[in-house]
Amino acid sequence: MAQQVEAKVGSLGYLGIGVKDMAAWRDFAANVLGLMVAGEGSDGATLLRMDEMSRRFMVHPSGEDDVIFAGFEVSGKAQMEALEAKLNKGGVETTRATDDEKKARAVVDMIHCKDPAGLRIEIFYGPKVMFDQPFHSTRPISGFQTGEHGLGHIVLTVPDMKAARHFYEDQLGFLISDYISMELAPKFSIDLVFLHCNPRHHTLALAPIALPKRLFHFMLQLNNLDDVGSTHDLVKSRGIKLGMDLGKHTNDHMVSFYMQSPSGFEVEYGWGARQIDDATWHVTQHTSGSIWGHKRAG
Ligand SMILES: [Fe+2]
Incomplete structure (x- = not known):
């Protein structure tokens, strides 16, 4: 029998931020916040790490100077589909991520919808983790609680x-x-x-x-x-x-x-x-x- 899962999100997994000044953000993220600048995603976003996950922040040069998406993590396929069904039943339209979107987020699968104010909300499972390339900060900090x-x-x-x-x-x-x-x-x-x-x-x-x-x-x-x-x-x-x-x-x-x-x-x-x-x-x-x-x- 399939395991019963609760139709609820588990944690805030990642954030997408649209910024005007990418150079200032890279400096601020690495040299003030102590995050790790970890290259670019397949969609050109600057990736910031704070732990074993390959990306906790995706910074896009799209100019909003605001959050552009929030990704909530669930345990796996069953929980994602349980949430998808609940959202649809409640009248919230959801869309399955394309292969390009999954690649950009480095997740196994993802659905997305809009919150009532129009913010893009993503529900994903299977993030890419990198225990083999440990997080390190250029600042002398002990690290983040995640x-x-x-x-x-x-x-x-x-x-x-x-x-x-x-x-x-x-x-x-x-x-x-x-x-x-x-x-x-x-x-x-x-x-x-x-x-x-x-x-x-x-x-x-x-x-x-x-x-x-x-x-x-x-x-x-x-x-x-x-x-x-x-x-x-x-x-x-x-x-x-x-x-x-x-x-x-x-x-x-x-x-x-x-x-x-x-x-x-x-x-x-x-x-x-x-x-x-x-x-x-x-x-x-x-x-x-x-x-x-x-x-x-x-
Ligand atoms: Fe706060």
């Missing part, structure tokens, strides 16, 4: 929160981690929703604000607090704009800071987040984003 947690997290700005929540929760199988209601200015607050699909506290957060960019930030989690501290020093010495200075978040308890990428959106660089065990986790709500710090840079 594995079953995926590459990190993304925060998306969404014009229609109800539609976004239906898609990510009911279709892709994300579970709520918690909520933060944040007052950004007197009488102006936004309600952020944090979602998980594995032990990482959140793989996705949704912000109901209309901004030109879909991507508010992506987060990379380091293995050691010193990686975050030494990178904070480096960012200051290179004159890179900080979005928010060092601080600790209320919900995932991560110690992090935010820096501006060459595309304008921010990158959160952090360490020490607590994890979720669905057997014991209970949903909470917060009225502040941080326990301490995270002061907005002026």
Whole structure:
């Protein structure tokens, strides 16, 4: 009898970013973030590695300065097809990847669809891994927390929160981690929703604000607090704009800071987040984003 699989995504496997200034991105990725520039994909994208996977970021010179696709990993064919059936039943049109698309992503198979805001969402299995050519950073960092947690997290700005929540929760199988209601200015607050699909506290957060960019930030989690501290020093010495200075978040308890990428959106660089065990986790709500710090840079 075929093994039953849950129709849900397992982790954020890769991100596609469209940029204007590729040279600036290559420098930023390698010499600030500590990612490994690993050549070009078959479609010309610059590949960035952070672990054994052949590509965690695919940077395209297409000029959007924004996320252009997000790839969610599933365990195999059965789980991909279970999700495909669920999406189709829910009225979401999916398309099977062409051979060229599979080659560009270096995956065994993949389907893709659009989220309610029009972002291309890919669901794949069988990524190419390269244990024989280990990840190494040109920066003296201890490395990134990935594995079953995926590459990190993304925060998306969404014009229609109800539609976004239906898609990510009911279709892709994300579970709520918690909520933060944040007052950004007197009488102006936004309600952020944090979602998980594995032990990482959140793989996705949704912000109901209309901004030109879909991507508010992506987060990379380091293995050691010193990686975050030494990178904070480096960012200051290179004159890179900080979005928010060092601080600790209320919900995932991560110690992090935010820096501006060459595309304008921010990158959160952090360490020490607590994890979720669905057997014991209970949903909470917060009225502040941080326990301490995270002061907005002026
Ligand atoms: Fe974050």
